[in-house]
């Protein structure tokens with residue numbers, strides 16, 4: 001029998017993390033851990049801090065206090081509002097484990113689809129171009145877009161651009177893949193194709209996934225655990241069936257009633 005992801009050692013751990021933007025405290029003594037291979041959906045009201053958690057993991061945001069541990073390496077912050085105190089080498093190491101798919105795709109508009117996917121493996125990982133190209137074509141095939149490899153982002157639909165963005169993130173072979181509302185910018189008829197690709201990835205046992213989403217049915221379907229965020233804290237968490245059918249906290253019930 002395969003052990004459940006929560007029984008494994010944490011791959012990601014936030015311990016007492018405080019994140020402020022000026023006088024606004026977004027995360028206050030925040031604690032959160034994710035096991036290797038676990039798929040976690042982060043849900044909650046707008047402004048509750050979900051994206052901030054992903055952005056800290058991606059090293060796009062510094063934090064003021066606490067410890068972030070990823071793949072066995074810890075990053076401490078001890079007060080002050082300054083930037084991440086970790087060295088550039090540490091930041092690169094942290095970033096090397098994590099890929100992120102944004103709401104707004106963020107493809108390079110002047111590069112073909114193929115170059116969008118192979119550029120970072122060549123430039124950052126130092127892969128030989130031919131090898132990176134093979135891998136890029138494999139990934140584009142996986143997201144159903146090998147036939148668009150010579151197109152430019154502007155020639156693709158939003159759903160296709162987002163699928164390229166997923167292939168691009170995977171090309172860096174991250175252990176952790178973060179999705180920040182990956183379907184929010186899409187026309188409703190394009191949402192399904194992107195969710196289909198993410199659903200396929202959710203079956204990859206090795207990949208750890210954190211998904212911020214307003215698609216509650218999807219969160220229920222693909223995640224091992226759902227975390228309800230409220231004012232910078234995880235107010236309630238649990239397996240999706242329990243969270244959606246029998247939430248315990250009044251705030252969770254209120255939120256779910258407003259979105260379901």
Ligand SMILES: Nc1ncnc2c1ncn2[C@@H]1O[C@H](COP(=O)(O)OP(=O)(O)OP(=O)(O)O)[C@@H](O)[C@H]1O
Pocket residue numbers: 021024026044045046047048049050051052053212229
């Ligand atoms: N760069 C920034 N400068 C100032 N405030 C910010 C910045 N980024 C986020 N915030 C604030 O931090 C709070 C948390 O934002 P965050 O994006 O993490 O929330 P969220 O739960 O992901 O919301 P949503 O579901 O709307 O994306 C919000 O009040 C937001 O306005």
